[in-house]
Amino acid sequence: MTFRKYLVLAGVALFGSVGDSLLSRGMKEIGNVSVTHLQALILAVLNPWIVGGIVLLLAFFAAYMTALSWADLTYVLPATSIGYVLLALIAKFVLHEQVTPARWLGIVLITAGVGFIAGGPALTPTPQPQSEADRDLEVANVRGHP
Amino acid sequence: MRHAYTWAAIAAVVTASVTGDVLLSRAMKQVGDVGELWRHRGVLAVVGSILRHPLFVLGIVAMAVAFFSLLFGLSWGDVSLVAPASASLTFVGNAIAAKLFLHERVDRRRCIAAALVACGVALLAL
Numbered sequence: 001m002t003f004r005k006y007l008v009l010a011g012v013a014l015f016g017s018v019g020d021s022l023l024s025r026g027m028k029e030i031g032n033v034s035v036t037h038l039q040a041l042i043l044a045v046l047n048p049w050i051v052g053g054i055v056l057l058l059a060f061f062a063a064y065m066t067a068l069s070w071a072d073l074t075y076v077l078p079a080t081s082i083g084y085v086l087l088a089l090i091a092k093f094v095l096h097e098q099v100t101p102a103r104w105l106g107i108v109l110i111t112a113g114v115g116f117i118a119g120g121p122a123l124t125p126t127p128q129p130q131s132e133a134d135r136d137l138e139v140a141n142v143r144g145h146p
Numbered sequence: 147m148r149h150a151y152t153w154a155a156i157a158a159v160v161t162a163s164v165t166g167d168v169l170l171s172r173a174m175k176q177v178g179d180v181g182e183l184w185r186h187r188g189v190l191a192v193v194g195s196i197l198r199h200p201l202f203v204l205g206i207v208a209m210a211v212a213f214f215s216l217l218f219g220l221s222w223g224d225v226s227l228v229a230p231a232s233a234s235l236t237f238v239g240n241a242i243a244a245k246l247f248l249h250e251r252v253d254r255r256r257c258i259a260a261a262l263v264a265c266g267v268a269l270l271a272l
Binding site (some may be wrong): 004065066068069070072073074075076077078081084088102103105106107108109110111112113114116118119120124 | 167168169171174175177178179180181184196237240241244245248250251252253255256258259260261262263265266267268269270
C-alpha cells in the first residue's frame with residue numbers, strides 16, 4: 001500500500017459522504033417529490049447543490065473502481081466506511097442535525113472496524129492462473145528447446 | 147403486508163448490491179491496476195477497457211436494480227429502518243460472497259471488521 005493508494009481510499013470515503021450531503025441539501029430545497037409530479041426530479045438536476053452532489057458521486061465511483069482494481073472487496077468496503085463517520089460529523093456540524101448517543105456509539109464501532117482492517121493486507125495473494133495461451137506458449141517453448 | 151414488502155425490498159437491495167459489488171470487483175481485478183494502466187496506456191484506453199468489460203456492465207445493472215429496490219423499499223418502510231438495515235446486511239453479505247465467489251481470504255480480522263462496521267451502521271439509524 002502506497003501513500004497514493006491511501007489517498008484513493010480517502011477519496012472514496014470523502015467524495016461519497018460529501019456527495020450524499022450535497023444531494024440531501026439540494027433535495028431539502030426542492031421538497032417532497034410526489035409520484036404525480038415526477039418531472040420535478042428532472043428539474044432537480046438544475047439545482048447547484050444537486051449538480052455538485054452528482055459530480056462528487058461520479059468522482060466517488062471512479063475512486064471506488066480504482067481501489068477495487070488493486071484491493072480486495074472485503075478490504076475496500078470496511079476501509080472506506082469511515083465515510084459514514086464523516087457523514088455524521090457533517091450532519092452535526094454543517095447541517096446542524098441531532099446526533100444521538102447511539103449514533104456516536106455507531107461511529108465508534110465503525111472507526112474501530114476501520115482501524116482493524118487498515119492494519120491487515122489489502123489483497124489476497126493468489127497465484128496467477130495460467131491462461132490457455134500461456135500454456136500453449138510454454139508447450140511450444142518446451143518443444144522448441146528440449 | 148407492509149412489513150412483508152419492506153423486508154422483501156431490503157432482501158432485494160442486499161442481494162442486488164452484493165451481486166453488483168462482486169461483479170464490479172471481479173471486473174476491476176481482470177482489468178488490472180488502474181494506476182499502472184493509466185501510466186502505460188493513457189486514461190481513455192483505461193476507461194474504454196472498463197466500460198467494455200461485460201462483468202462491469204452486469205455489475206452496473208445489478209447496482210441499478212439495487213437502487214430501484216431501495217426506492218421501492220423507501221416507499222413502504224421508514225428510511226431509518228430500510229437504509230441502515232440494507233447497508234449493514236450488505237456488509238455481512240459482501241464478506242460471505244467475497245469468500246465464496248472471489249476467493250478472498252476473509253480471515254478473523256476481516257470478519258470482525260465487517261461485523262463492527264455492520265453494527266455501527268445499524269446504530270447510526272437510532
